Amino acid sequence: MTAHPGRPPAALGAPTDSPLIGVRQEPQLLWLCIRFPQLALDIHTPGNASARVVVDADNSVHRASAAARAAGIATGMSATAAAALSSTLQRLPRDTRRELRALQRAAERCCRLTPTVSLAPPDAIVLEVRGSLKLFGGFAGIQDALRATLAPLGHAYHWAAAPTPEAGLLLARCRREIKVEDREQLPSALGELPLSSLGIEVNLLRRLQQTGIRNLRDLWRLPRAGLARRFGPELVAYLDRIRGERPDPRPQYHPPLRFRAQSELAESTAEHATLMVAGSGLFQQLGRFLRAHDAGTATVCVRLLHRQSSFTPIHVGTRHPVRDASHLLHLFDHALQCAALPEPVTGVEIRCTDVRPFTPGCRDLFRNAATEAQDWQYALEELEARLGTEAIRHIAPVDDHRPENAWMSGAPAGRGATPRRQRPLWLLAPPQRLARRDQRPWYRGYLTLHSGPERIESGWWDGRECRRDYYIASNPAGVRLWVFQDLKQQSDTWYVHGLFG
Amino acid sequence: MSDIATAAGGFRYRLWRGLDPLPSGLPTGFAALDALLPSAGWPAGSVIEVITPAWGIGELRLFLPLMQRLSQQDQYAVWIAPPYTPYAPALTQAGVSVAGVVIVQPPQPQQTLWSMERLLRTGACGLAMAWPRQPTPRTTRRLQLAAQSGHSLGVLFRRQHAGPCRHTLPVALSLRLDAAENGLAIEVLKARGGGQLPAVTLVWP
Incomplete structure (x- = not known):
């Protein structure tokens, strides 16, 4: 009897090389992948039959509607070229945030089919359905439930089921709506798929195509070490994930709490x-x-x-x-x-x-x-x-020469430069026009000017121009006022704008 | 009584007079006023009343040193139902941090005193100034209790009305202001623990 290093010694009398009894082989997972090929278009008024394209940030066509495709517009074409092909073409900007929200809505609905739902942005979700097969009475039952679940959203979709999420996504991207039960069947099911359907970057794809590799089968025939050396380890890791030879953990989608x-x-x-x-x-x-x-x-x-x-x-x-x-x-x-x-x-x-x-x-x-x-x-x-929420306010100074714009109501974070000349503690908003008696400004008594003028002339750029001469004045009751003479008006018009409380 | 007080000199305020202990004073920032008031400053944890013939004669300037100190201590100064807009540049000019200034503008005038009572009761509010329309002795007593429990200062600004008939409010300190040449004349109508106090005229620095 020999004791293997790292393994507990077997009990006396028991055969050392017998297979372990009672360990069942784990059933393979089954990932149902759902891809919404027109999601980028669907988020802008679904069901519209006109020729429309969603344009990426780099001005290339990301998705084209059926009518646009009929006119010869293809994905990856420049937006200008697309516009030349169709005169009635409608161009829509791509909105990845709304796409993600639409995807989350779909994922939330799919949570009734299985607890294991995860997003595969930009346009797909993957569900692990092995555990739900019995509940829904087989795979056909799940498909029916899926159709009913996604129908209200109105998105067209392609599905595929495979033992690994990447394989499922690959099949769904190629619109092969099939179910591959076993990992052993993956090479034959995926072998004929073209390289262009792989989720790899364009430059790598071009280099692979230049070496004469047309489909996945060609790729799998090549030695791994050489492939990793020539095209980088990421490609090999991706191929391994497709065949399930490398773990592919996916973040689970949790619906928002309500x-x-x-x-x-x-x-x-x-x-x-x-x-x-x-x-x-x-x-x-x-x-x-x-x-x-x-x-x-x-x-x-x-x-x-x-x-x-x-x-x-x-x-x-x-x-x-x-x-x-x-x-x-x-x-x-x-x-x-x-x-x-x-x-x-x-x-x-x-x-x-x-x-x-x-x-x-x-x-x-x-x-x-x-x-x-x-x-x-x-x-x-x-x-x-x-x-009411409007009753509570904070105030903050703002950098502006015009007194009525030099403060704001709201967040207490604002900053502004402190004015050099004295400013009143009370502001009258809007300024109040002063009455005149015997050609002199009057505010509960004749006003006496103490200091000034301070010329404030600003705001010609936004249409609220002000041109004023400010003075500090007081009335017989002892109220100190901040008054100004409006220079924009022809006649001698005076206003009170604040009180030095 | 006044002889003893004179004899005791600087210890005048420590004499027991059979009254409630005087609240500790918050320095007003004006030496003449501090010397006059029995608590050697604004009485903390109480409500005071300021009567002025018109808004704008300097009634806010009287409280600027206190606001300045509160903003250094990260305490809030609340303005409840002010008659005009407090002007933020002028406050920063006076060294008051606007982050600690909160303005409450209740949609109905009768909510002014309720808001003040609620805010006085929190410990974080150092100064609550209100411009109420009709404070009554009953509501003022509630404010006084709230100010005591929150240990904050409440100020009721009132405009002097023509008639001699008005409520006497149960406040710790009642001041009547009048404009003076480059300053403010202050008459102490009532001060808890003070008796009859002479008038004082402050000159702005």
Whole structure:
């Protein structure tokens, strides 16, 4: 008896070279690949039969519609050449983000066929369906379900099933709608496919074609080492992935999280307390959902359902993602108090599509700056819930010489240069025209000018030109004013633009 | 009483007078005013009232040193229902960081005091200034309690009306302002723990 290095010594008396009993061979995976050849076109008004092309950033045709192809337009042609072939050609820019979104929508629908769904951008998705065969009653059942699932999207598609995702994608790209069950059958199924269908870059493809290689079978006949040396290891790795000789892990697609819950009221009511009780249960459900997914939310839509009219929407928003049900309920309470209900409520529904990763704030044993900052945020959120989001504003200076453009309302991040001359703390927007008495400007009394003029002349480029002489003035009551004489107007017109509070 | 106070000199404020302990003072930035006020500055954790004959005579300038210091301490200064737009370039010119300035413009006037109460109660708000239409003794008491729990300063700006009849609000400090030559005349109508105080005239630097 010999003990092999690295292997535990076999039990005494047992034959050393017997095959292991009880280990079943793992069934091969079956990847169903779905490719949407016209996805780039479909995202722009699907079902349009006119001659259209989607043009890439480098001004070459990425996809052409059936009518455009009939006119002789082919993929890769320059957009100018395509326009010469068809006079009614419609050119559309390529939008990869919308393509990805369309792909995600398709993937989300396909999650009902199998849990293992992954995206293969730009235009395909792959599903692992071995585990679902029994549920759907065989592969034909899956195909039927797939057709029904994708029909509402309206995209044309080609499918292929193979033991490796790359092989499936290759078949789908060549429009061979076949199922290859076994890895052993792959070389014969793929051998005749042309090189141009491989997902490799154009220069490499051209070099391969120049050496006289026409299809995959030619490629597989060549020695691996030489192939890797001449054309790079990536090509060999890709070929290995096609045949399943190299692992090909794919990121799984996870559909976005959503929460929706509804609660029917025993009888229709407009009573605040009853609605709060119903809302409380729903928000607690939402809190549990968020906690279970380690997520938070910043927007929740609550719908108060009515019998006659459809519903009253109530928006509950926070400034940072939260998952504290009681805080959300508190904000809902404020918003509900301000909501006008057209008729009694028969049910409450909450929807939350904005589920985001949640980072809990640090908790300290003692009250510290972090909890104070959180208190502050909560207070502002409450104010927004009750007064509306427009009621809370930040201000910031802006680099502009025109006083009315030298500030903005909004994010507190803006920066502007500090003016050299004194500016008033109160701004009157818009400037108020001063009355005149005895040919002198009047603001609750005759004005006395103290300093000035400060000439501000700017803005000729955007149509809001200003040409003014600013003075600091005061009236008998002691109010210090920032007044200006408008030089654009012929007559002697004075305005007050601010108060030095 | 005044003899003892004079005798005690600088320790005048430490004498126990059978009143509530005076709140610690936030320096106003004006030496003459600090010397006058019983808490040697704005009384922290309370609500004060500023009565002015018109907006724009310098009532904001009185609080600029405090705003400047709060923005250095990363505390917020809130303006609730201001009569005009606070002008951002002027604030930066005065050394106030606009990042700490929050403006609340409630759609209905009666929400002004509710907003102020809510903001005073958070500890992060150093100064809440409001221009309410009709503050009543009852709402002011609520504001006072909120300011106490949040340890922040609330300022109610009011315009002086012609008639002699008006509410006396339960505030810690009530000031009446008047314009003066390049400055501001301040009359202390009421100060908690102060008794009768003389008027003072500030001259702008």
